Amino acid sequence: MLFERARQVFPGGVNSPARALKHLPSPLVAKAASGPYLYTDRGRLVDYCMAFGAIILGHAHPRVKRAVEEQLERGWIYALLTEQEVEFAEAIRRHMPSVEKMRIVNTGTEATMNAIRLARGYTKRDVIIKFDGNFHGSHDYVLVKAGSGAATWGIPTSAGVPQDVVKLTVVAPYNDVDAFLKAVREVGDRLAAVIAEPVAGNYGLIIPDAEFLKALREETKRVGALLIFDEVITGFRLGLGGAQGRFGIRPDLTTLGKVVGGGFPIGIFGGRAEVMDLIAPSGPVYNAGTYNAHPVSVAAGLAVLKELETGEPYRIADEAAGRLAKGIEDIAGRLGFDVVVKQISSMFQFYFKKGDVKTPQDVRESNEKMYLKLHEIALRHGVYLTPSQFEVNFTSATHTREVVEETLAALEKAFQQLKTEIG
Ligand code: PMP
Structure with missing residues (x-):
């Protein structure tokens, strides 16, 4: 297995700790990325980590790719x-x-x-x-x-x-x-x-x-x-x-x-x-x-x-994060979970807790185990949420309405399964 080989050559088997996914037996292995999707050893995933926020236009954006190719031509x-x-x-x-x-x-x-x-x-x-x-x-x-x-x-x-x-x-x-x-x-x-x-x-x-x-x-x-x-x-x-x-x-x-x-x-x-x-x-x-x-x-x-500068990427990415925040709040509410959702522009995160999140102490009081459990289940439904309660989910200009709908349908199933698993 690749992770075994990786462990022989990298501390913890990875080159940055957040990639190790402490709640999973082995880290995700990436093969390719395009638009809102990551292609990994677990199949195609809708990506909400977006390289920890480095990507806002979507993976492998054609105009960024072209600019880089043109640069390569010039050395x-x-x-x-x-x-x-x-x-x-x-x-x-x-x-x-x-x-x-x-x-x-x-x-x-x-x-x-x-x-x-x-x-x-x-x-x-x-x-x-x-x-x-x-x-x-x-x-x-x-x-x-x-x-x-x-x-x-x-x-x-x-x-x-x-x-x-x-x-x-x-x-x-x-x-x-x-x-x-x-x-x-x-x-x-x-x-x-x-x-x-x-x-x-x-x-x-x-x-x-x-x-x-x-x-x-x-x-x-x-x-x-x-x-x-x-x-x-x-x-x-x-x-x-x-x-x-x-x-x-x-x-x-x-x-x-x-x-x-x-x-x-x-x-x-x-x-x-x-x-x-x-x-x-x-x-x-x-x-x-x-x-x-x-x-x-x-x-x-x-x-x-x-x-x-055209404003269009912000419009799509921000709307996606807004819909996801609202959607997660609705799903969690319907299924009887106490969940707090925070969102600004194309960033969002949710916490299993009552009340609000305004300080790091509030984050520490949330149920990290539940987040990680949901993360693991969502992964099985094709959604890669940000892999820690201490990170943020990001949307991009490729998280269109259809992608968001697909995600919310998967998260609905994931929350239901979480409910069943915790009894
Ligand atoms: N500052 C902030 C606010 C960050 O989120 C990060 C990375 N997550 C850094 C600095 C460090 O940036 P880099 O990983 O490029 O060194």
Whole structure:
């Protein structure tokens, strides 16, 4: 079996923990993907993971494919400036005006690591505040009470991160203004930056109150620290302006990834020109990368932005998520499950619990076992929901009404079966 071979060569048999699916005997094996579908060793599945949010137009989108093919014809790496990357950056800045200048790197992890280093270099301070359950990639500054796979696997604070580094990362509860203000007071004049997911997509989906985001903006400004919005998931997913456009908040620095690379490796950090100008070679904060602004990722990203600018992909993807959220609520309600559904744009997640979900604590109080059981049953009915309670479901421009109807019919059967199985 492939998994046996994989286990011989990869820790846990995978190359990223969230792929391991702790509730299944073996991970899914992908063979191909097209539109809303994944073709796997378990057959064709409607995909709601969408590469953890990296895909918004649907898998193997023809125009993205063509842009990449055209790039390949011209060679695929130069390690030189290109006109295309300038055009790409100009498009990003047009849609997200807070990103006056940027650097294009390869992953969201690199983007947040560099944004934090830059904030420290700019403020000449060393402490950052992050939030419980937010995930900013897998580097030392932020693997403290992290979400996503780190939460799924019960290792929110990674081994191997030096205590001296952990001490510089103060963790505050998400979506709690008073606790945040208290944390800022405690850190005092050592606070370099506050980093936050403006809509949290790595501990299920947590949509914060507008006042929380406003407090982050006002308080960082007041104490001379920088506000970093990690929009690796939300950037170009919650509309062209991202979460910052939607909530009307202008952070000092922003990190992007996923959607903006069209499924090819990318990360971007950017923001106030005066701050970004501290990045080498114009300033003393170092960042460099052989693959920075990789032409293939930039070509794919530009193709995605051009599609998104028509508005049509958002219309379809957002409508799909809305219908699914409502449909799941209806099915669960009819069958007598206490289920809370959260949705914003093309992101949704549901929780087996009473009440509401507004904080990571609310997510912890939901019945994770039931989610995983339903996940497993849904898989047998051809639907690949996001594989953890601590991740988010994503729709794309290929999740048409028919696909959504097909999904809801499958989920209806899955919920019924869940009811039978739990007696
Ligand atoms: N920030 C956020 C908000 C993310 O969701 C992720 C990845 N899930 C990252 C950063 C890290 O991005 P990457 O996996 O590209 O390193």
